[in-house]
Amino acid sequence: MSDVQTLKDLKKLNEKYEMFNAFCEDGDLGDSKFLFSAKDNLTSSEYETCAGSKILGGYRPVFDATSIANLKQVGGKLVGKTNMDEFGFGTFSTNSAFGVPKNPFDRERSCGGSSGGSACAAAVLDDHLSIGVSTGGSICCPASFCGTYGIVPSYGRVSRYGLIDYGNSLDKIGLLSVDPAKLKEYLPVIAGKDPMDPTSCIQPELKLTGRKMTSVAVPKEAIEGISTDVKNTFLKALEDLKSMGIEVDYVDMPELKYAMPAYYVLATSEASTNLARYVGMRYGQQEGDLTQKFDDYFTSFRSQYFGDEAKRRILLGTYTRMEGFRDRYYAKALQVRMVVIDAYKKMFADHDAVLTPTMPFVSPKFSDISSMSPVESYKADFLTVPANLAGTPHLNCPCGYDGNGMPIGMQFVTDHWNEDQLVTMAMEWDKQFEVRKAEVKV
Numbered sequence: 001m002s003d004v005q006t007l008k009d010l011k012k013l014n015e016k017y018e019m020f021n022a023f024c025e026d027g028d029l030g031d032s033k034f035l036f037s038a039k040d041n042l043t044s045s046e047y048e049t050c051a052g053s054k055i056l057g058g059y060r061p062v063f064d065a066t067s068i069a070n071l072k073q074v075g076g077k078l079v080g081k082t083n084m085d086e087f088g089f090g091t092f093s094t095n096s097a098f099g100v101p102k103n104p105f106d107r108e109r110s111c112g113g114s115s116g117g118s119a120c121a122a123a124v125l126d127d128h129l130s131i132g133v134s135t136g137g138s139i140c141c142p143a144s145f146c147g148t149y150g151i152v153p154s155y156g157r158v159s160r161y162g163l164i165d166y167g168n169s170l171d172k173i174g175l176l177s178v179d180p181a182k183l184k185e186y187l188p189v190i191a192g193k194d195p196m197d198p199t200s201c202i203q204p205e206l207k208l209t210g211r212k213m214t215s216v217a218v219p220k221e222a223i224e225g226i227s228t229d230v231k232n233t234f235l236k237a238l239e240d241l242k243s244m245g246i247e248v249d250y251v252d253m254p255e256l257k258y259a260m261p262a263y264y265v266l267a268t269s270e271a272s273t274n275l276a277r278y279v280g281m282r283y284g285q286q287e288g289d290l291t292q293k294f295d296d297y298f299t300s301f302r303s304q305y306f307g308d309e310a311k312r313r314i315l316l317g318t319y320t321r322m323e324g325f326r327d328r329y330y331a332k333a334l335q336v337r338m339v340v341i342d343a344y345k346k347m348f349a350d351h352d353a354v355l356t357p358t359m360p361f362v363s364p365k366f367s368d369i370s371s372m373s374p375v376e377s378y379k380a381d382f383l384t385v386p387a388n389l390a391g392t393p394h395l396n397c398p399c400g401y402d403g404n405g406m407p408i409g410m411q412f413v414t415d416h417w418n419e420d421q422l423v424t425m426a427m428e429w430d431k432q433f434e435v436r437k438a439e440v441k442v
């Protein structure tokens, strides 16, 4: 019943929160069992797919991404494509060509990014599940800012077929919901082998057996330089975990601080090659003066249609791959990636998970975001980037609220292929932590 209510209200809710780029306007549920939404960088045959970009405006794919198709197959109805930073480039969803999603707890604040619309939909709609995509933190960050659970499986666990790539070696498809039982139910549905994505074909099978965590490692580096509210809430959550019988050990993980710069080198290197296909000839926008020479046409078209952040990343990523600079940046960043993976493996030798706050501060106001430099906003990712670089699964759990009622999250990272303990943790945590539902009035 609440689902029908939600569908009718979708238009009004979207006017208020701008969480969708496209959504179901006919209110017809058919015989679907549940409603879900998907980030707009996943292709869908029912709706336009623009990945938050102007350059893909009007692009209507002819097929569903595997993750969407799988959810439909078990009775899900895709009700909307969620708003996001252009091609996933951002931390606050302010880099979208289609308006900016508003935080359900305070509309003057960000939903986080780049899956901001997915976290917003998960927090605003009743009983909702949303598919997000994370390259460097785009599921856990918005989940943390909007007070939802968010799970990012191991790299390769979920088929990326139908995903508009940001960084192919980093992109992972995951789920967001305020109800961890939904993650448990639907992660196995989207996970698994898909011949259309060879990287999804080699993993050990996903088995959710209810295995509990017994110990977590908390890197000291992760609680330096974060806001007092986040720190205090996190420390309180550690006490709660101890009372659940989990051993909490403080550890040194100095390698974490190298992850962020390495990530931005690798992610932009990959992004700059991925964006080369948008030239105004194959997908999306195609208007332009075709009497020009082809490179003049591409240049003028790309200058007009790419947003500022996309252009910045094309420049950065082209530079890091250039002859003469490649060894200094791209190759070095690959080495750092191995160092980060090794650091996690060392931790997993005697701990089930590495635990940190998810974001160093609560969701900022749009007025503060507009005065942040690109580097300041990249730095906000220093806690979410390492696990993404390592390709290890991770989970945001809401763990408290600041004095203004803004959600705070903590992030568990487990070893490759061990989503089991994350899902169990979300279920266990949810029994003793009361997740607040944002007050949503249509």
Ligand code: GLN
Pocket: 087, 088, 089, 090, 091, 113, 114, 133, 134, 135, 136, 137, 138, 139, 166, 267, 381
């Ligand atoms: N904020 C990070 C970036 O801009 C991560 C984004 C993502 O995971 N898509 O690259």
